[in-house]
Amino acid sequence: MASLHPLRSRRLGVLVALLLVPTLAARAQAPARLDPARLVPHIDSLAAVANGQRVGWWRYEITRLADGWRYEDRTQLGARLDQRTTILLDGEGRIRSVEQRARMGEDSLTADAAWTDTRVTGESRTPGPTPHRTFDLPITPATIDDNFLAAVLPTLDWAVGDTLVLEVMSTGQGTVTPMALTVERGDTIEVDGRAVPVWVGTMTGGPLPVQYVVSRDRPRRVHRIAPIGSPLAFERVAG
Structure with missing residues (x-):
């Protein structure tokens, strides 16, 4: 979905193209904000596909708690990556903590962050020069945290031609970066033999643009995440 792994630069390096550098459009526009009233408890599963072959999976769950929300996900890419993330939010939808644990071959990777209303503090441990x-x-x-993008994007208001700006924290990198998602068109895809209207948008500004396909009808779901120019994509497998 931010740097620990070249295939997924979203979360500790898992969806490569999601660590986006600031753009002029992002700087000129107020960031979109999560509306917690639009969060819906659910489980989604996506297949990791590369060059037409299934190479792993990504599963995430949003759970309503007595005092807020919990987001949990797990990603496996064969023997190369096994990663788990837990994010806790308060009742207003504000992130309060992020915990991530991963193994890449023989290497262990960790990232932890504590959030207040005005600051985020934490640390990460990864292989490499730093x-x-x-x-x-x-x-x-x-x-928002980059690990939480798949949950946040479906809650936003999509309209063709709009650009949605998000202020995104990468726990793995220890950076906050604006990212811009342009809604390019509406489309229809087939899911379990039925036609599903979707929005198609592209997030730009990083090493690769990333295409998102999100259902138009609420409660919305992410149907596809694909870094453009990369062989890897994540495609929804649960109806």
Whole structure:
């Protein structure tokens, strides 16, 4: 979905193209914010597909708690990656903590962050030239964690021609970056033998643009995430 793995630069490096650099459009527009009233408890599963072959899976669940929400996901890409993420939110939909654990072959990767209304602090440990990172960064009420994008994007208001700007925290990298999603068109896809109207949008500004396909009818679901120019895509397998 941010840097620990070249295939998924969304979360600790899992959806490569999601660590986007700031763009002029992103700087000129107020970031979109999560409306917690649009969060819906559910489970989704997506197949990881590369060059027409299934190479793994990604499953995530949103659960309503007495005092907020919990987001949990797990990603497996064969023997190369096994990653788990847990995000806790309060009743207003504000992130309060992020915990991530992953194994890539023989390497262990961890990232932890504590959120307040105005700051995020934490650390990550990854292989490479900077194995240990710590961070203490200012945030706004619009800031979200990159691991949470698949849950947030379906709650936003999509309209053809609009650009949605998001202020995104990467726990793995220890950075906050604006990302811009342009809604390009409406379309229809077939799911379990039925026609499903969808929005198609592209997030730009990073090493690769990333295409998102999200259902138009609420409660919305992510049907596809595909870095353009990469062989890897995530495609929904649960109706």
